[in-house]
Each structure stands twice: as C-alpha cells, then as structure tokens.
Amino acid sequence: MTFAFSGAIGMWHAITTIFWKDLKIELRTKEAFSASFVFALMVLVIFNFTLNLTTEEATAMGAGFLWIAFAFGGVLALNRSFALERDENCLQGLQLAPIDRGGVYLGKCLANVVFMLITELILLPLFAVFFNVDITARLGYLVVVLVLGTIGFSAVGTLFSAIAAHTRMREVILPILLLPAAVPVLIAAVECTTYALGGDASPALWFRLLVVYDVIFLTVSFLTFGFILQE
C-alpha cells in the first residue's frame, strides 16, 4: 500500500479476486454447499423427530431451530473455507501474493456469507413446510436479519477458520472457538427472527446489536487477519 488511491483499488481487486476464486471452486465442486445444506437440513429434521412440536410451538421456537441449523451448517462451510487453501499449499500462495491481507479476509468472508445465505434461503421454505410455520409475515425483515446475522457469524468464523486450518484437529477447534464468541450474534439473530416469524416483542434493540456486532467484528478481524496470514 503506497498511497491511499492505489491502496483502495488494490483492496477492491483483492476482494473480488478472492471472492470469484472461491465462488468458482464452489460452483465446480459444490462441496461447501452440499455439506452445510445437508447437515443443516438434518438438524431441522432431527429437531422435528426429537421434539414433536405443534404449529404454535414451532412458530414460537422456530427462530432458535433455524439458527442452530444455520450455525452448525455454517461451521462446516467455514471449516471448508481455509481447509481448501491448505490442501494444495494455497495458503502459501496467499501469503506470498502482493495483495492486501485485509482484502483476502474480506473476499473470503464475502464468499462465506454468500455460501451460508444460499443454504439459508433454501432451508427457509423447507423449514416452513416441515414445521408448518408461516414465514411470509415479515419476509423482507426476515431476509435482512438473515443477512446481518450471517455477516456477523461469518466475520468471526472466517478469521477463526484461518486459525483452525493450522491446528491439529482443525475440524474440531473451529466450533469450539466460534460458538461461544458468536453468542451475542446468535441471541440477537434469534430474537429478531422470532419477531420476523410473527412475534410481538420489538426487536429494535437486537437489530442494533446485530449491526454493532457486524461492524466491530468485521473491523477487528480485518485488522488482525494480517497477523494470521503473515506466519
């Protein structure tokens, strides 16, 4: 980064390049999607078997089920994100590439957000069918909440995925690190989603928390990611 102008261009270039690279890999292999989608679907089905809910109960608790499914499915997609770079020593390539490290992070994060959102948007109607829940009550709001919640989850998740890729037991360490750190975003997203599914309590506070969480963790991860890639 010599001066601001070329820095901004370089950053944008890095983001789009990494993003399209990940998207292209995903379109060819469909590994992240298939793993996280099937797993998340399984979580929803298991909930149905184990809890045997009525429609009213499912409407009241549905937000929780959805986010547990999204979070667990998301962990698989996120694990994949940097395991992929590790397999063919691509991480070294990323480390050596003359591009902004923050851009690598944002590109990766954006790709993860998109992968997770695709899974979520396909799961949503299936959830409506399986649990007999009306998701159209506040559909626009619901989609915004999904986007914000997913950004927050992926902001920390992408950073931790890069960390986990370097450990022994890498598949295990990501959820152990990510789930407690994502407690605020999960609570806020569930509260907002409950409202979107027809709940009464105003979620204004939670909505703000979602936005604050997203901003803080995008910033912190953006700033610290350089250290992760440097080694």
Added chain:
Amino acid sequence: MTSAPDKTGILLTALALIAMLVSLYLVFMYVPTETTMGEVQKIFYFHVPSAWLAFLAFFLVFVFSVVYLMRHEKKWDNLAASTAEIGVLFCTLVLITGPIWAKPVWGIWWTWDARLTLTLVLWLIYVGYLMLRYYMVDPERKATFAAVLGIVGFVDVPLVYFSIRWWRTQHPQPVLAGGEGSGIEGPMLLTFVVCLATFTVMFFALLRYRYRLQELRDALDELHDRVDHSAG
C-alpha cells in the same frame, strides 16, 4: 543449567500463605454470620474475589496479546498463556462456588442470569483459547494465533454481556441476586478486602510460577534442539 532460587516467587508464596491463614480466620472466626443466608454466605469471600481476578486475568490476556502482536517477543506470549490458564482456574472456582451458594439461597443450582451466563461464556471462550494453544505445534504461529484470539475474545466480552443482559431483562427474573457487594460494611467489608488481597497475592504467585515453568520449558526445548544438532 541450574536456576537460581526464585526469591520473588518464594516471597509471594509465603505472603499468600500467611494472608490465606488470616483470611480463613476472618471468614470463619471473626466475621459475623449473615442473618438471612446463614453460614453459606461465607462462600462470598472466596467467590467474589475469584470472579474479579478471573476478569482481571482475561483483561491481562488481552493486554499481553496486544503487546505481543506489536513486539513479537516470546515473553509476552508466555505471560498471556500463563495468565489465561490461571484465569480459567479462577473462573472455574467461580462456577463451582457459585452454585454451592445459589442452591441454599436461591433454591436452584443455576439460573441463566446475566452475570452467571457471562461467566460461563467467558469460561468457554478461554477454554477454547487454551485448547487452541494445545492443538498448535509451531511455537511462533501458536503465539500469534493465540494473541489474535486473546484480542477477539476480549472484544467480545462487552457484547456478550449486553446481549445476555437484554436477553434476560426481557424475561421475568426467576430470582433476584442477594445483596452481595452492595452495601456491606464493618467486619464484612474488612474481611472481604482482606480476602480480595489474599486472592490477588495468590493469583500473582501462581502467575509467577506458571511463567517460570514456561521459561524452563522453553529452555529445555532449546537444549533438546542443541542436542539434536550436535548429534546430527
């Protein structure tokens, strides 16, 4: 290699030992028993200092992590690792003494109240921190990654706290916290302050030993390397 006796460590240990005896005397002989809660309230003198020190420890991990990332000196990583371990230890003490106190007073072992939940989530975050350290091989990379986690984990603390507080205040509180900390005076305050001081000294004594242990381990690793080199 013979290491000189650690005078600071010995001094801290002796101080902690004496202070602990004084604290035990104050808690069990001197301070009057609380009228509504009875004997069990005495656990307060161990529970609250442990909690404060656990929080102090996690704050220190954050500070050491930032300094490590700025300077890349092994010593700051050793400090962060040692402090995190002792922080988890004190946090565990909080999570054990808490329910022992809660059961007779509140009638339940656990409630998802803001402070309890925050402590539990912190415990999980920093146990994750220790596991990450354990699962990494390359020492330099371990130090950097742990430092990043030490920072992210601590930045998360206020967010966890507020999310849980709002989450809880939106539902009826099952129980109200006993008047801990608020408005204690006289012998109780004195006992509490002495216990807090005792735990603080103990904290730093443990930290000192844990840090020394880390230094010895590093020295041992270096010797191993040297032996390997000369053998090869």
